[in-house]
Each structure stands twice: as C-alpha cells, then as structure tokens.
Amino acid sequence: EDKVVQSPLSLVVHEGDTVTLNCSYEVTNFRSLLWYKQEKKAPTFLFMLTSSGIEKKSGRLSSILDKKELFSILNITATQTGDSAVYLCAVKSGANSKLTFGKGITLSVRP
Amino acid sequence: DTGVSQNPRHKITKRGQNVTFRCDPISEHNRLYWYRQTLGQGPEFLTYFQNEAQLEKSRLLSDRFSAERPKGSFSTLEIQRTEQGDSAMYLCASSLAGGFQETQYFGPGTRLLVL
Numbered sequence: 328e329d330k331v332v333q334s335p336l337s338l339v340v341h342e343g344d345t346v347t348l349n350c351s352y353e354v355t356n357f358r359s360l361l362w363y364k365q366e367k368k369a370p371t372f373l374f375m376l377t378s379s380g381i382e383k384k385s386g387r388l389s390s391i392l393d394k395k396e397l398f399s400i401l402n403i404t405a406t407q408t409g410d411s412a413v414y415l416c417a418v419k420s421g422a423n424s425k426l427t428f429g430k431g432i433t434l435s436v437r438p
Numbered sequence: 439d440t441g442v443s444q445n446p447r448h449k450i451t452k453r454g455q456n457v458t459f460r461c462d463p464i465s466e467h468n469r470l471y472w473y474r475q476t477l478g479q480g481p482e483f484l485t486y487f488q489n490e491a492q493l494e495k496s497r498l499l500s501d502r503f504s505a506e507r508p509k510g511s512f513s514t515l516e517i518q519r520t521e522q523g524d525s526a527m528y529l530c531a532s533s534l535a536g537g538f539q540e541t542q543y544f545g546p547g548t549r550l551l552v553l
Contacts, residue, residue, distance in 0.1 A: 331480075361541070369442070369529065369544040370481070377539075415480050419540075423494065424469060424533075426542060428480030 329354040333416050333429035341437050344406050348432045350416030351398040360392055360399050361426065363415040370415055373401070406436045440464060442545030444530050450551045451520055458516045459548045463532030470513050471531040471542060472505055474498070481529050487513060488535060520552045 330353045340346055352360065359377045363370035374383045376392035376399060383390050387406075392399045403410055413433050417426040443462045451457050463470045469488050473481035484503070485495045489510040499505075502520075507513040517524055527549050531542040 359539075363544075369546045372541055372543060375539070375541055417480070424486055424488075424535075424540065425471065425483040425494065425496075426473075426481070427483070430478065431480050 329418060329420050329427040331416055331418050331427050331429040333414075333432050335432060336430060337433040337435070339435045339437065340406055342407060344436075345402065345404045346406060346434060348401040348403075348414050348416075348434070349398065350400070350429060352416075352418045352427075353397065354418050354420035354427065356421040357394065357397075358419045358421070361417045361419070362390055362399070362401050363417065365413040365415055365431065366411075373414075403434075406434075408436050408438055410434060411436045442530055442532050442543055444528075444545040444548050446548060447546060448549050448551075450553065452553050453520060453522060455520055456516065456518045457520060457550065458514055459528055459530075459550075460512060460514050461530030461532075461545060462512045463530070464543060467532035467534050467543075468510070469533045469535050469540075469542075470507055471533070472513070472515050473529040473531065475527040475529055475547070476525075484515075517550075520550075522552050525550055525552045 334349045362373040374390045379394040390401045413431040415431045417428045471486040472484040475481040487507040502518045527547045529547045530545045533542045
C-alpha cells in the first residue's frame with residue numbers, strides 16, 4: 328500500500344524565518360508528487376514534481392524532488408503570517424489517478 | 439468563479455438519515471474525484487469518474503456510499519443510514535486527464551456532522 332509521511336507534523340516560526348517541510352514516500356511505480364496548501368477550506372495547488380533535482384519555484388516558495396531517496400522538500404523563505412496553513416504532500420502512483428496524501432504539516436507563523 | 443464548487447458547504451444530520459452532496463467540476467475537466475478528510479488527517483481517496491464512468495472505488499467506500507456522475511458533468515455522493523463515524527469533510531476534485539502532468543483542483547468541501 329502506498330505511504331506518504333510528512334514531518335514535522337507541526338511547526339511554529341516567526342515572521343521572516345525560513346522553513347523546510349519534508350515529505351517522504353513509499354509507492355509502487357511513482358508518477359508525480361504534489362504539494363497543496365490548505366487554509367480551513369479546499370487544498371490549493373502549489374507544485375507538481377515529476378523529475379529529480381529540478382527545483383520548482385513560485386515567489387518565496389520552492390520545492391524539489393529526490394526520486395532516489397524518495398523524498399521532497401518544500402521551502403518557504405521570509406515567512407509571513409499568511410503562510411500559516413496546513414501543507415499537504417500527495418503522491419500519484421501506478422496506473423491509478425488517485426492521490427495518496429500525508430497527514431499534513433501545520434505551519435503557524437507568528438508576527 | 440470557474441473553480442470546483444460543492445453544495446451544501448455544511449450539513450448536520452441525525453444518525454440514520456440519508457444525505458446527498460453535489461460537486462460541479464471545472465467545466466472542461468473530464469475526471470472527478472471524491473475524497474474524505476477527518477481532523478488532523480490528509481484527504482483519503484473514495485472514488486473517481488472519467489466522464490460518466492466510475493473507474494475506481496476505495497475499500498473505504500462501504501455499501502452505504504454511492505456516487506454518480508450521470509452526464510459526465512456534476513456528480514453526487516449519497517450516504518445512506520449515516521453513522522457518527524461518517525462525520526468528516528467531503529472534498530471533490532477535478533482534473534483533465536493528461537498523463538504525468540495531470541493536476542487535481544479541489545472544491546471547498548462539504549462538512550458533514552452526524553449527531
């Protein structure tokens with residue numbers, strides 16, 4: 328059965344800090360890894376990663392995938408209170424279209 | 439707003455009652471997914487459709503759950519004889535089938551509370 332593990336499960340930082348969120352996975356026939364941000368409502372799409380070593384970047388957020396070591400990281404630099412949310416990592420594998428999610432990482436950014 | 443929409447946003451029901459939720463996907467998307475999310479957990483896959491065909495169902499989907507997408511557009515998820523353990527957020531997502539680059543976009547969810 329596919330497995331996605333995120334760490335840490337929660338994190339409290341101050342505005343301006345840089346954070347690194349981790350996601351490791353064990354799946355058969357990996358296809359892609361996705362990061363979502365969830366703020367008490369629908370998860371909103373951040374990144375999709377399919378190839379190792381290629382960084383995806385959007386503003387202060389960036390993410391990279393290591394298919395050899397089976398993990399991904401999501402970095403947020405110069406954090407703001409608006410970054411407070413649950414960050415979900417999900418993996419698509421095999422011939423299935425479904426996503427297997429981790430439990431999420433709750434990030435709290437204090438002023 | 440051309441995103442995924444779900445109705446109702448909140449539902450409170452008594453144990454044993456039936457409930458039905460609706461999802462309207464992004465208009466050009468041919469795939470539609472249902473997930474369930476409980477507090478402190480990530481979403482768990484329930485079922486998905488490509489056009490009107492239901493292609494996969496999770497073992498989480500007991501026989502009290504049924505989903506339809508009759509014309510390949512909106513979908514409904516019905517829960518019969520609700521139990522307190524059904525209390526959760528029910529999320530719908532849609533995508534355009536397209537191999538490795540397929541991305542699922544989520545709706546706001548329907549939060550169900552079974553008393």
